[in-house]
Amino acid sequence: MAGTLALFSVTAPAQQRDYKDTYTAADAGKAIAPAAALDVMLTQLEVQVIRAAEAMPAEKYGFAPSTANFATGSPAKFDGVRTFAQQATHLISANYYFYSTLGKTKPPVDMQAMSKLSGKEEIVAALKQSFAFAHTQIGTVTNANAFTAIEGADGMHTPATLAAFGVAHGYDHYGQMVEYLRMNGIVPSGSK
Template sequence: MHIPSRIATRLLLCCAVAAAPAFAFAQAAPAKPAVGAQMTPAATYGKLLSGMEKEFVDAAEAMPEDKFNFAPPTTMGDFKGVRSFGAQVKHVAQANWYFFGGDMSEADGKAKSDAIEKLTSKADIVQALKDSFKQAHTYIGGITNENAFVMTAHGTRGGMAAFGIAHMMDHYGQMVEYLRMNGIVPPASRGSM
């Protein structure tokens, strides 16, 4: 499988962050493991996922319903054909089922993706996002030292987890820009200004 260099770079950064025991998200302040402590793959990826989930869901909830279909106008740059804010959220919900769906069949994955694509209200889209994060936590909770890097049909469990989290970061960055274009400070930035 060929991974484009920008995605490979994000994947490596995600893995480097996952390996750093001193890394902690400000929103979740559980006891920090002692230097040299062994962390399980599930705990490492779970911590990263929880931090990303908090930022992503908070950002999705911060955009008002009447702005959920916002996409930058082409007068502001080359934005022709970009996803709207709501479409960014739906895309990540769909992708989470791909990255973290585990043994989900291709048919079930397509049905899940199609159902999410049909959603139109903010409440339904945000709920689909939250449901996809529940699935992601279940998947990551099953990663062990023994199975983290065993090849499966889609890649290794550890690789899929890292790629899935990196994918969220890409779309989170786009959502932050959309929020700011609408005069909304992203929730993750509100306490640090």
């Protein structure tokens, strides 16, 4: 799928972020703008997801658990379980879905193409672009609109709750990515 990224209209990939230096003790007791507070949560997720995606070897992007990974006689059923690549591409699509709804804007990518990404390089690049888009959309959350009802938010109702749910949903899939790394003998960076 070389060249798939050419379909994207996002102009610059997200720069690598580090959430540890965002606020200091001197900020305690100060009001923080909703967009800034929500952006910290998104950045924490982004850092962990990107590190996990970069840690998985390219040849393991097709990995998904199977009964062969567990003790004989395990009752676990794994038919249809997402591969590592599919966990990542699901996150890409979810970022565009949730944050385009939040910002009331159209995603700058072909959403059908997101689920078809398969190579590590293109998936990592698309993850970074999806997080860059999400950060831009979180920037639209203000004191005035953070808790104002919005249409089409799948029950999340407000920009603040939709942004928070986008992060919570991301952690569900990040958790799966961590399990897949561990099943392949890789210690996730967040565990070190």
